Amino acid sequence: MEQPYIYILDPYPQQAPEQTRLYPFFQFLRDGRLTTSRCKKCGTLPWPPRVVCPECMSDELEWADLPREGKIYVYTVQETGLPPGYDPPVVFAVIDLANGVRLLSVIEDSEISEIKNGADVELIVKKVPQDRVMPAFRLKR
Numbered sequence: 001m002e003q004p005y006i007y008i009l010d011p012y013p014q015q016a017p018e019q020t021r022l023y024p025f026f027q028f029l030r031d032g033r034l035t036t037s038r039c040k041k042c043g044t045l046p047w048p049p050r051v052v053c054p055e056c057m058s059d060e061l062e063w064a065d066l067p068r069e070g071k072i073y074v075y076t077v078q079e080t081g082l083p084p085g086y087d088p089p090v091v092f093a094v095i096d097l098a099n100g101v102r103l104l105s106v107i108e109d110s111e112i113s114e115i116k117n118g119a120d121v122e123l124i125v126k127k128v129p130q131d132r133v134m135p136a137f138r139l140k141r
C-alpha cells in the first residue's frame with residue numbers, strides 16, 4: 001500500500017503566487033530554466049533568488065537565467081535519515097555553474113559509481129509531490 005504523504009515533514013517550498021514571492025522561479029523551472037534574481041541597481045546575482053538584494057537592499061530585482069550546466073565541486077551519498085519523498089541512496093552535490101554560481105542540489109538519473117568530483121552535470125527538473133518541481137542535476141550525456 002502506498003504511504004500517505006506526510007505534509008508536516010514536507011521538505012519542499014510552496015510554489016504558488018499566494019504562497020511565495022519567488023513563485024516565478026518555479027514557473028521558469030517548469031520550462032527547464034534555472035533562474036535567480038539580479039539586482040537592477042548593483043548587478044548582484046545571488047543564489048538562491050531573493051526578494052531583496054543582499055548587497056544594497058534594493059527590491060528592484062529582475063529574473064536572470066543561470067547556466068544549465070556545471071561541474072560537481074564535491075558530493076556525498078546519503079543512505080539513511082532522508083526527508084520524505086527521497087528514496088535512498090541520494091547524492092547531494094555542491095555544483096559550480098559555468099558563471100561561477102555555486103549551489104547545493106541533488107544528482108539523479110545517474111550511475112552513482114560514475115559520479116566524481118569535477119564531473120560535468122546538467123539541469124533536470126525533479127517532480128515532487130503536489131505538482132511541484134525542484135532543480136536537480138544528472139551526469140551530462
Ligand SMILES: [Zn+2]
Binds near residue numbers: 042
Ligand atoms: Zn543590489
